[in-house]
Amino acid sequence: DAKTTQPTSMDCAEGRAANLPCNHSTISGNEYVYWYRQIHSQGPQYIIHGLKNNETNEMASLIITEDRKSSTLILPHATLRDTAVYYCIVLESGGYQKVTFGTGTKLQVIP
Amino acid sequence: DTEVTQTPKHLVMGMTNKKSLKCEQHMGHRAMYWYKQKAKKPPELMFVYSYEKLSINESVPSRFSPECPNSSLLNLHLHALQPEDSALYLCASSQEVLAGLSATNSPLHFGNGTRLTVT
Numbered sequence: 348d349a350k351t352t353q354p355t356s357m358d359c360a361e362g363r364a365a366n367l368p369c370n371h372s373t374i375s376g377n378e379y380v381y382w383y384r385q386i387h388s389q390g391p392q393y394i395i396h397g398l399k400n401n402e403t404n405e406m407a408s409l410i411i412t413e414d415r416k417s418s419t420l421i422l423p424h425a426t427l428r429d430t431a432v433y434y435c436i437v438l439e440s441g442g443y444q445k446v447t448f449g450t451g452t453k454l455q456v457i458p
Numbered sequence: 459d460t461e462v463t464q465t466p467k468h469l470v471m472g473m474t475n476k477k478s479l480k481c482e483q484h485m486g487h488r489a490m491y492w493y494k495q496k497a498k499k500p501p502e503l504m505f506v507y508s509y510e511k512l513s514i515n516e517s518v519p520s521r522f523s524p525e526c527p528n529s530s531l532l533n534l535h536l537h538a539l540q541p542e543d544s545a546l547y548l549c550a551s552s553q554e555v556l557a558g559l560s561a562t563n564s565p566l567h568f569g570n571g572t573r574l575t576v577t
Contacts (some may be wrong), residue, residue: 381565383565383566385501388570389570389571390462390548390550390568390569390570390571391501391548391550391566391568392568393565393566393567396565432500434500444489444552444564444566445503445506445514446491446503446550446566447503448500448501448502449500450500451500
């Protein structure tokens with residue numbers, strides 16, 4: 348599976364959009380980009396995933412560059428409850444998944 | 459609340475004790491996972507079960523013994539642990555997708571973990 352690179356930490360003002368970048372320059376054609384987050388003292392929570400098109404759900408939007416070498420997770424109106432560690436992971440399609448977490452980005456939403 | 463239930467939430471055990479962690483899901487998922495997470499570190503994969511069979515063992519010491527008695531339950535039996543085994547143990551499940559049938563992926567659903575302290 349391809350490796351990912353994320354900033355160690357980011358701050359975002361409450362109510363503003365949080366844009367979390369991820370580099371995955373060695374991603375291959377059948378690998379998806381997944382985002383999870385982990386709020387303190389809880390298990391990781393799935394947010395969104397995509398292959399090459401941009402995706403949106405009730406939690407977030409995922410923007411994947413045309414060359415698929417990087418992506419951005421967007422939380423459109425960050426709240427204090429979005430403070431968490433955000434993990435970007437790339438995975439092949441199908442079967443059970445050997446999901447390996449990197450160090451992620453610690454997002455702090457500031458009042 | 460999560461759809462993956464882990465019990466107990468907290469566990470303190472001595473190095474000579476035998477204990478078990480339990481995980482249950484009723485989403486019909488056929489892949490189940492154990493992860494270990496030390497403080498301020500990302501979760502590390504320990505085991506993967508697919509259709510109740512052990513598919514991945516990430517070179518975990520034998521003092522950790524997984525068991526999948528049926529498609530809804532996953533246990534982790536603990537024996538002769540060391541203080542450095544103190545961690546948050548996370549269970550997860552996902553919908554198994556047979557290779558070749560679908561390119562759709564099923565995300566992992568995690569429980570909130572068991573906080574284990576070995577004294």
